[in-house]
Amino acid sequence: MIPENRALFKGRVVAAYGRQYEVRLEGEGLGGNVLLCTPRGKKSLYVCGDEVEVEAADVTQGVITELLPRRSIFYRADTFKEKLIAANVTQVVMVVATEPGFSDELLTRCLCAVDSQKLSGLIVFNKCDLKTHLQQGRELLSPLVKLGYSVIELSALDGNLDDLRQRLSGHISLLVGQSGMGKTTLTNALVPGAEARTGIISNALKSGKHTTTHSRWYDLPGGGALIDSPGLQAFGLAHLTREQIENGFREFWPLFGQCRFRDCRHDREPQCAFRTALGAGSIDPRRFKIYQSLLVENRNHFPPS
Ligand SMILES: Nc1nc2c(ncn2[C@@H]2O[C@H](COP(=O)(O)OP(=O)(O)OP(=O)(O)O)[C@@H](O)[C@H]2O)c(=O)[nH]1
Ligand SMILES: [Mg+2]
Ligand SMILES: [Zn+2]
Numbered sequence: 001m002i003p004e005n006r007a008l009f010k011g012r013v014v015a016a017y018g019r020q021y022e023v024r025l026e027g028e029g030l031g032g033n034v035l036l037c038t039p040r041g042k043k044s045l046y047v048c049g050d051e052v053e054v055e056a057a058d059v060t061q062g063v064i065t066e067l068l069p070r071r072s073i074f075y076r077a078d079t080f081k082e083k084l085i086a087a088n089v090t091q092v093v094m095v096v097a098t099e100p101g102f103s104d105e106l107l108t109r110c111l112c113a114v115d116s117q118k119l120s121g122l123i124v125f126n127k128c129d130l131k132t133h134l135q136q137g138r139e140l141l142s143p144l145v146k147l148g149y150s151v152i153e154l155s156a157l158d159g160n161l162d163d164l165r166q167r168l169s170g171h172i173s174l175l176v177g178q179s180g181m182g183k184t185t186l187t188n189a190l191v192p193g194a195e196a197r198t199g200i201i202s203n204a205l206k207s208g209k210h211t212t213t214h215s216r217w218y219d220l221p222g223g224g225a226l227i228d229s230p231g232l233q234a235f236g237l238a239h240l241t242r243e244q245i246e247n248g249f250r251e252f253w254p255l256f257g258q259c260r261f262r263d264c265r266h267d268r269e270p271q272c273a274f275r276t277a278l279g280a281g282s283i284d285p286r287r288f289k290i291y292q293s294l295l296v297e298n299r300n301h302f303p304p305s
Helices: 104-116 134-146 162-168 183-190 201-207 242-247 250-255 273-279 285-297
Strands: 007-017 020-025 034-039 051-056 061-067 073-077 082-087 091-097 120-126 151-153 172-176 216-219 225-228
Touching: 007 061, 020 051, 020 061, 034 051, 073 104, 082 172, 091 104, 091 134, 091 162, 104 120, 104 134, 104 242, 104 285, 120 134, 120 183, 134 151, 151 162, 162 183, 172 183, 183 225, 242 250, 242 285, 250 273, 273 285
Parallel strands: 034 061, 091 120, 091 172, 120 151, 172 225
Antiparallel strands: 007 020, 007 051, 007 216, 020 034, 051 061, 073 082, 216 225
């Protein structure tokens, strides 16, 4: 029961859409109750996973009054706008699939954001029951496997998910990836009773619409939680500095400080450790190209040199 005067509760944003938030309350009494909340004030700053304080109006509605400190915030950004994806996650699970095919550039950008924030990252290669493009997908992923990224091959529809379950246990994991990769199908397979809507690929792609329209939090039976998110078409990294971008490419890590010039831009400078590694084949040329295009995209944010 809600007391006569409005009561304050702690809670977790379990879904965020537009300016409305579902907040699951914690603690005694109303613990577990989900309120539909609006934010106090004009700005809509909250995101799925946030811990907040809520003023309950009744047993169904409330107002978010306070944002509690975030342990992490995962987001992307283009030149004009930051797009928050989820808060307080400890692991980002990038979902790709054999069909309808995936962009290794988008994946690399996403990994760059994950590594630059020192979050734990994991790649799920889904729909391995469809064999036609299995090999092609493996080839796209092989440079990442060589770099030490974990790739779990599975089928969300009819596969054994024990490996993945183990990797998710105890983590707050965010599922991200392009539309149609099977993020929601995986969620449904991992979370009994989730029953979230999934899409027929052909329809989703034809209409350009994504099936999942907002992020949602699910508790995992074995402990930890999973956040399903809407499909991504782009992953802008306009928020990252040159140094953060370079930190997002783990093959560069042993090369830091090895170039002849301390302020080397790894472009045309003599005795550049990056270029030497590239020439020797120890840096994947495609990844290096993506790194360069990220610098070009962000050049307006960097101090002139
Ligand atoms: N054959 C096969 N189909 C799958 C598998 N996983 C998902 N699908 C199908 O792929 C389609 C898209 O799945 P969703 O789970 O909606 O994809 P999503 O990544 O959540 O897409 P968005 O919500 O748009 O981002 C559905 O028709 C699923 O049935 C799988 O392991 N094997
Ligand atoms: Mg979905
Ligand atoms: Zn250099």
